[in-house]
Amino acid sequence: SQTIHQWPATLVQPVGSPLSLECTVEGTSNPNLYWYRQAAGRGLQLLFYSVGIGQISSEVPQNLSASRPQDRQFILSSKKLLLSDSGFYLCAWSLRDFGRGTGELFFGEGSRLTVL
């Protein structure tokens, strides 16, 4: 069965510090990978989307970046955090080939980032 791991679960960082959130998927190959951000009590904002190694689509211009160094690994980074980067970050994956799956998104448990 497929599983998704996301870490760290909680992070408190000072303004201007770097960030690295990691997500790995097990039990599937060639997944689509996603990073979403959720502000407190709000909906999900799509940040980055990847269909393959090294292929990243950025949905929101900001000081965050994403990388996909391996097929099932997705990393969210920042060189210098802003207060506005605080939020709940969710990694997710879906099957790429519509004929093989339903298009359902499978989410990790999230990483709560507080920037002080």
Add this chain to the structure above:
Amino acid sequence: SQQGEEDPQALSIQEGENATMNCSYKTSINNLQWYRQNSGRGLVHLILIRSNEREKHSGRLRVTLDTSKKSSSLLITASRAADTASYFCATDPHSGTYKYIFGTGTRLKVLA
């Protein structure tokens, strides 16, 4: 920009009552999905309805889709306290990309 907008933003009902949430979207879609999120947790997929379907059932869940009105509804029958969560609709506005866009969610509270 948000593709889906849920209505109401918050809903409080008694256990045993039915809960209805609505979702409106702006562009044509391949399918629409509903997700549930318990507080502080990741989202869990509930049900998917394709653009050529009008109604779908899964246990106590009933989803309808009206593509002419660009809207969907989620009905939870005989609600339980454990149904307390936020519910989101998600649409794929671009064919074949699986780039799902989520709405703002409905916070459901079921009182025991």
